[in-house]
Amino acid sequence: MPPNPKKALSIVEPAATVDPGRSTVIRIAGLSKRFLTARGEFEALRGIDLAIGEGEFVCLLGASGCGKTTLLRILAGLDRHTDGVAEIRAAQLGQPLTSVVFQEHSIFPWMTVWDNVAYGLRARKLDKAFVRERVDFFVHKVGLASFARALPHQLSGGMKQRVSIARAFANDPEILLMDEPFSALDEQNRAILQEELLRIWSDTRKTVVFITHSIDEAVFLADRVVVLGGPPGHVVMDARVTFARPRNAYELRALPEFGALVADFGAHIKAGVNGRR
Numbered sequence: 001m002p003p004n005p006k007k008a009l010s011i012v013e014p015a016a017t018v019d020p021g022r023s024t025v026i027r028i029a030g031l032s033k034r035f036l037t038a039r040g041e042f043e044a045l046r047g048i049d050l051a052i053g054e055g056e057f058v059c060l061l062g063a064s065g066c067g068k069t070t071l072l073r074i075l076a077g078l079d080r081h082t083d084g085v086a087e088i089r090a091a092q093l094g095q096p097l098t099s100v101v102f103q104e105h106s107i108f109p110w111m112t113v114w115d116n117v118a119y120g121l122r123a124r125k126l127d128k129a130f131v132r133e134r135v136d137f138f139v140h141k142v143g144l145a146s147f148a149r150a151l152p153h154q155l156s157g158g159m160k161q162r163v164s165i166a167r168a169f170a171n172d173p174e175i176l177l178m179d180e181p182f183s184a185l186d187e188q189n190r191a192i193l194q195e196e197l198l199r200i201w202s203d204t205r206k207t208v209v210f211i212t213h214s215i216d217e218a219v220f221l222a223d224r225v226v227v228l229g230g231p232p233g234h235v236v237m238d239a240r241v242t243f244a245r246p247r248n249a250y251e252l253r254a255l256p257e258f259g260a261l262v263a264d265f266g267a268h269i270k271a272g273v274n275g276r277r
């Protein structure tokens, strides 16, 4: 079916609650995070309330230092919150809760593309035939089938980031956490990977939490955009982006509604900085 971005115009609605048709996968309530520093306590996050539904693609926006990575690290279990609740619902036992894709690809330089993608599955000692099938599938999905036996130093930055993405999806986590995964890429590669990510996501319908500094990227990718202000980080806007899918980057960006939405989010990011708590 041809993309029809006009079908659902960019209606921004408050989205503090999960769609009635979705079950809640991530529940964050009254969450605060304070770091102990040499100069005393530093409050990075204060009173975050957020419920994210199964299969939602959520982008986190906000000025530098407002706590986006801190929130993601708490969800990934890499850091602990100080107060409040951060829960991820486990649908299936034995499945990892999260996989994380960072800005700097974090693949093992001594392992081939294929072995990198297989890493998490092998660590879980899954059936070899299952691992082979799943790794082949995702290596192919990210367009690296002919590089399956290549080592990371033989790949471009964009290709390395594809390996990280394939590995994260192959792991089959409850949720995928992505921290500015495309920010080190040139514009062309970034656009290609955004489209690839959406294609894989639409096949798998994983829940994704994606940090970006690019408002344009957020509006193109997300079902929902959460703008953080601060510090201390707090939610200043939580809105749905209802452009129809599949989305065509060129058609979408040509719509006045797209520009209006980008401007609106931009204004909220600015207000979040100015309204520091």
Ligand SMILES: Nc1ncnc2c1ncn2[C@@H]1O[C@H](COP(=O)(O)OP(=O)(O)OP(=O)(O)O)[C@@H](O)[C@H]1O
Residues within 6 Å of the ligand: 035, 036, 037, 042, 044, 062, 063, 064, 065, 066, 067, 068, 069, 070, 071, 231
């Ligand atoms: N381990 C730490 N110890 C002390 N302060 C920290 C620590 N980690 C983060 N911070 C502080 O918490 C605040 C939020 O940092 P965080 O990296 O989450 O922001 P961010 O929104 O992701 O920023 P950016 O967009 O620049 O990546 C910053 O002021 C940072 O200095």
